[in-house]
Amino acid sequence: MKPKSTYTSELPCIAIIGGGSWATAIIKILSEKELKIKWWLRNEEDVNYISQYGHNPHYLSDVQINLRKVKAYTDIRKTVEKARYVIMAVPAAFVQQAMQGLLPEHLAGKTLISAIKGMIPGENLLVTDWVERDFRVPAERLCVIAGPCHAEEVALEKQSYLTIASQSIDQAADFANLMSCRFVQASPTDDVYGIEYCAVMKNIIALACGITHGLNYGDNFQAVLVSNAMQEIKRFIDHIYPKHRDLSGSAYLGDLLVTAYSQFSRNRTFGNMIGRGYSVKSAQVEMNMIAEGYYAVKSIHEINKEHKVSMPITEMVYSILYEKTPPHTAVQALKEVLR
Structure with missing residues (x-):
C-alpha cells in the first residue's frame, strides 16, 4: 500500500540532486527536521518506486524515506523551484550532466551546497568554483559538506560528525544546524578551499x-x-x-x-x-x-x-x-x- 503523504508547501524547502547512497543518507539526516525535501533522480522508475514504497531501490534500500516530508522528481527545474538550499550529491564526473537542465536564473537567490568529494574532470575545477563560474552563484552562497561520514553508517544511525564550510560563517552555521540531528553533529568553518581540496x-x-x-x-x-x-x-x-x-x-x-x-x-x-x-x-x-x-x-x-x-x-x-x-x-x- 502506498504510504499516505501529507507533503505541504508551508515548510522550509531543500532540494537534493542525486539518487545515490550519499544523497539518500543526506535525506535521512534532513528528515529528522520539519522540512520540505524535494529529491531529484534521473530515472522515472526510481521516482515511482520511491513514491510508492518509500525506499531507494538501488542504494541504502533499508532506509525508510519519510514521504510526509520527501517528494521525488525527475524534473530538475521543478525540484529546485522555491528551494532555499540546493544540495548537489552526485559524483563529480556526472554533476555537469545532472545540472544541465538548469540556468543561472533558476538558482538565483539560493544557497548551493556541494556534497561532492571530487573535481570536475577535464576542467580541473573544484565543484564550488564550477558552480560560481557557470551558474553565477556568489561565493558567499556556496557551502561544502565534509567530514568522516560514510553513508552506510548514517543509514545505521551511527554517531557521525560533519563540517559545513562557507565563506560566510553565518551561512555555514545555519546549514550546520539543519544537518545536525540525534545521530549527526555538524559544525561550521570558513575554510572552503582547504576542506574541499582535502576531501x-x-x-x-x-x-x-x-x-x-x-x-x-x-x-x-x-x-x-x-x-x-x-x-x-x-x-x-x-x-x-x-x-x-x-x-x-x-x-x-x-x-x-x-x-x-x-x-x-x-x-x-x-x-x-x-x-x-x-x-x-x-x-x-x-x-x-x-x-x-x-x-x-x-x-x-x-x-x-x-x-x-x-x-x-x-x-x-x-x-x-x-x-x-x-x-x-x-x-x-x-x-x-x-x-
Missing part, C-alpha cells in the same frame, strides 16, 4: 592504501603511508590556498582516516582491486560505483604541473592508473621516499 585528496590517498593492501603490505606500512599522506596534503593545500588551519581536525585528518581504512570506502576498495591485479576498467565494472579518486588524481596531477609541490603518493597513484605502471613497481619506488 578530494583523501580519496587519492585511499586509493594508495587500497593498492598497497592489495599487494599485501601490512598495517605498519599503511600507518607510514597515511602519515606521509597527511604531510603531502598539507604541502599542497598550504601552497594552493595559504591559510591558518589545523589539519588534525575531523574534516581533514578524520576524513582521511575513515576513507583510508573503512570497509565502506569505495576508493580503498577500488585501489585494493588494482593492487590485486584488476585493470581499471574491470575494477570499475565490478564495483558498479564511482571511486572519485580515479578522476581526482588526474586533476590534481595536472594542477600540480604548474605548482610543482612534492607529492610522491599522488604521483604513484597517477602512474599506476593512467600510465599503466605495474603497482608493485610503483610502490617499490615510493618506499624509498617515505619516512
Whole structure:
C-alpha cells in the first residue's frame, strides 16, 4: 500500500540532486527536521518506486524515506523551484550532466551546497568554483559538506560528525544546524578551499592504501603511508590556498582516516582491486560505483604541473592508473621516499 503523504508547501524547502547512497543518507539526516525535501533522480522508475514504497531501490534500500516530508522528481527545474538550499550529491564526473537542465536564473537567490568529494574532470575545477563560474552563484552562497561520514553508517544511525564550510560563517552555521540531528553533529568553518581540496585528496590517498593492501603490505606500512599522506596534503593545500588551519581536525585528518581504512570506502576498495591485479576498467565494472579518486588524481596531477609541490603518493597513484605502471613497481619506488 502506498504510504499516505501529507507533503505541504508551508515548510522550509531543500532540494537534493542525486539518487545515490550519499544523497539518500543526506535525506535521512534532513528528515529528522520539519522540512520540505524535494529529491531529484534521473530515472522515472526510481521516482515511482520511491513514491510508492518509500525506499531507494538501488542504494541504502533499508532506509525508510519519510514521504510526509520527501517528494521525488525527475524534473530538475521543478525540484529546485522555491528551494532555499540546493544540495548537489552526485559524483563529480556526472554533476555537469545532472545540472544541465538548469540556468543561472533558476538558482538565483539560493544557497548551493556541494556534497561532492571530487573535481570536475577535464576542467580541473573544484565543484564550488564550477558552480560560481557557470551558474553565477556568489561565493558567499556556496557551502561544502565534509567530514568522516560514510553513508552506510548514517543509514545505521551511527554517531557521525560533519563540517559545513562557507565563506560566510553565518551561512555555514545555519546549514550546520539543519544537518545536525540525534545521530549527526555538524559544525561550521570558513575554510572552503582547504576542506574541499582535502576531501578530494583523501580519496587519492585511499586509493594508495587500497593498492598497497592489495599487494599485501601490512598495517605498519599503511600507518607510514597515511602519515606521509597527511604531510603531502598539507604541502599542497598550504601552497594552493595559504591559510591558518589545523589539519588534525575531523574534516581533514578524520576524513582521511575513515576513507583510508573503512570497509565502506569505495576508493580503498577500488585501489585494493588494482593492487590485486584488476585493470581499471574491470575494477570499475565490478564495483558498479564511482571511486572519485580515479578522476581526482588526474586533476590534481595536472594542477600540480604548474605548482610543482612534492607529492610522491599522488604521483604513484597517477602512474599506476593512467600510465599503466605495474603497482608493485610503483610502490617499490615510493618506499624509498617515505619516512
